[in-house]
Amino acid sequence: MSDQEPAPAPPVAPARPHPDATRRSDRSRRAIYAAALALVSEVGYPRTTIEGIAARAGVGKQTIYRWWSSKADVLLEAFLDLGEQAARAAGQDPAAQAIPDTGDLAADLRAVLRATVDELCDPRFEAPSRALAAEGLVDEQLGREFVAKLLDPSLQLYVDRLRAAQDAGQIRPDVDPRIALELFVSPLAQRWLQRTAPLSHAYTDTLVEYALYGLVPR
């Protein structure tokens, strides 16, 4: 999305709205995202309803049904918007999603993983993400939808960066980037999801070092 933050495309294209209506819509849309994220954090996914989101956002539920077909769709866009806000707050252009390529792969991976640690520890992100991830574990359809729409696009950024490193001769040519990225992304994900051990920048720096250079003596 651009900085003008247009409303998400409705299922059926409406007549072009009056500017005042656009501003009103944008306020409603933000209130709906906030309500959806707050509700799923507080009561979990199964007890989050369109009615509950509408009541909390102070809009009629028809307003929600006009733009989205299900609570899963509302939450999906609320998360995409949260990610864009976080990118903007970090001074990045949310449209230009890519892992930096300074030529130093280790430094670039350390930087992006440190930023991910900070995001995972942000309370605005943590509670709704946990609630949604928990439901995705048991509701296979929801889980697959959110992996496809939220997780896979971010993993693809690592695939792209690792491919560039392969082209530069910095990663073995026979390595599958889609598996390789899991050596540093999945440990961070598991520590966060299951709280198996603390997160820190030193920890993700170590993951990058081990993954790139291996555990056996060189």
Next chain:
Amino acid sequence: MSDQEPAPAPPVAPARPHPDATRRSDRSRRAIYAAALALVSEVGYPRTTIEGIAARAGVGKQTIYRWWSSKADVLLEAFLDLGEQAARAAGQDPAAQAIPDTGDLAADLRAVLRATVDELCDPRFEAPSRALAAEGLVDEQLGREFVAKLLDPSLQLYVDRLRAAQDAGQIRPDVDPRIALELFVSPLAQRWLQRTAPLSHAYTDTLVEYALYGLVPR
């Protein structure tokens, strides 16, 4: 536990039971484990109750309260028992929990990760494990208890095996085994938990290869 499978230690030690009572207790205990695992798979952790477990197992709920103080405790032991049954079915001594040390670290890790893939794909294990993991994501106390009692002890087996490899000069001496194990364990955990991609023996073999030898050219 030994092959005689004694009942778990009750909170207050009872008088030594008559042999017939022991056999009855053992049957009840197995029925309670099965009921707890089935219920948590079907209705999730929050809606699993001691009353529901008792009704399904065909025992009085006082029988459950005599041995366990909470549904979390029942489920914890049901999972420990499931793991022991799986070990026994695989021809292992469940008391002698250790990763084999043939001297070939890569081969030993490949073998144990292949066996883990098989267990994760076993439907008897999958549904209750998912239900419990999902609840652990949002219920921090439950999550920490199950990590401490179920997950950490298995991760410690990898720590021990990696330490032995360090002693044998097969792993860099400066590597922290508790972090190193995550390079192959966490990717498997995340693929299983979040269904991000398929599991296979070829996949875990690849993880071992990448983790041991690193992604950059040697």
